[in-house]
Amino acid sequence: MATPADTTNEISYASVDEAERSALQEGRRSTSPSPERNVNQGGHGGITPLGPNGEILQKGAPQGSVENEFYQRVRAAAYPHFTPVVPASYTADEVRDRLGDSLSAAQLDGLDDRHNIYIENITSGLDDSKTLDTKIGKSTTSYRENLEQHDKGRWAAGTKALKFAIGVDPATGSTFRGWRAVGGTDAGESRLITGVQSQRILSKFSEDPAVWDQLITKMQDIRTAAQNSDIGFIASSVFSVTGTRAGEQVVDAKLIDFAHVIDAAQPFKQSPSVSPDGSPRLGPAELDPGARPANRTDLTNLKNKYREQFIGGMDALIRDATRVRGEKGQAQVAHFAAMNSAPGVAQQSTSTAAQGKPYVPPKNTQGSVHGR
Structure with missing residues (x-):
């Protein structure tokens, strides 16, 4: 099934301004004044904030696309482990009920579940917010995904997969x-520069050890949800934000970007599989209850590969975040010591996490714990 290019193609921008310029050039934005722009775009174009404070984000993802179907399943409690760690989503009717009085006539007319998804904006209402978008996994594209979900020919699908395998993924780290x-507040001037500077960008997210304590907990929750499910993620991201609301510090992180989710037990309409002659084709026709074992095994193997890569990527991100937290804690202690009038006495951080304590991933990182 062919889908619009801007809904499934992985497009990242160096900044929100660049994303907006691209959206204007491609006709995805009006040149008339719009509500306050929102940084919960994670570097991706084609997202429109709705409501006086951009409480809900409208994103192009037609019915039948994996991302649309994934959010439908989460709302239906098919994936209970992910409910707390992905943005809340809404139907068009629910958006009308929540925001109807604040939306323009054009916005109300544009509410349509057949073409869009509507998701919670975790930056809404925050002051002095900072964001960070991190893509998880050592491989961020798949030949079969390109061939099926992007309706590419074999040459185009193979070229993109090769480009990422020997170019983008190694070059960006x-x-x-x-x-x-x-993406995020401290993203670089290009996608390549941002990827290369990932550690520096991560470190600049906050100087406060207490923020890192909360962020690491959020990341661990996402990792645990993936471990306790049986889903594979290709090129999904962890979107993190910190800021203040009514003077109180807020820290949040959600798993986003579900255009390439693989569920071998309950395949999505656009899930790729392999036919007996080895040519990729859509999954459900092959993967009904009476499907040939070879075809089901193929999708299962693909899911296992990207599930393991996602969990491993989360372990790596948590380790790096824990290291940064230790560095911030040590810097805070040194700062307090320097300001303390009594020589040799340092005021300790009030953060709850042990400073600099290495992150040890949970055991059984490869096993499946089904939570359907």
């Missing part, structure tokens, strides 16, 4: 690091 920065 995903292949070796297990994750890379792709």
Whole structure:
């Protein structure tokens, strides 16, 4: 099934301004004044904030696309482990009920579940917010995904897969690091620069050890959800934000970008599989209850590969975040010591996490714990 290019193609921008310029050029934005722009775009174009404070984000993802179907399943409690760690989503009717009085006539007319998804904006209402978008996994594309979900020919699908396998993923550090920065407040001037500078960008997210304590907990929750499910993620991201609301510090992180989710037990309409002659084709026709074992095994293997890569990538991100937290804690202690009038006495951080304590991933990182 062919889908619009801007809904499934992985497009990242160096900044929100660049994303907006691209959206204007492609006709995805009006030149008339719009609500306050929102940084919960994670470097991706084609997202429109709705409501006086951009409480809900409208994103192009037609019915039948994996991302649309994934959010439908989460709302239906098919994936209970992911409910707390992905943005809340809404139907068009629910958006009308929540925001109807604040939307323009054009916005109301544009509410349509057949073409869009509507998701929670975790930056809404925050002051002095900072964001970080990190793409998880050492491989961020798949030949079969390109061939099926993007309706590409064999040559185009293979070219893109090869480009990422020997170019983008190694150059940006995903292949070796297990994750890379792709957007956020401190993103670089290009996608490549942002990826290369991932560690520096991560470190600049906050100077407060207490913020890192909360962020690491959020990341661990996402990792646990993936471990306790049986889902594979290709090029999904962890979107993190910190800021203040009514003077109180807020820290949040959600798993986003579900255009390439693989569920071998309950395949999505666009899930790829392999036919007996080895040519990729859509999954459900092959993967009904009476499907040939070879075809089901193929999708299962694909899911296992990307599930393991995602969990490994989360472990790597958590380790790096824990290291940064230790560095911030040590810097805070040194600062307090320097300001303390009594020589040799340092005021300790009030953060709850042990400073500099190495992150040890949970055991059984390869096993499946089904939570359907």
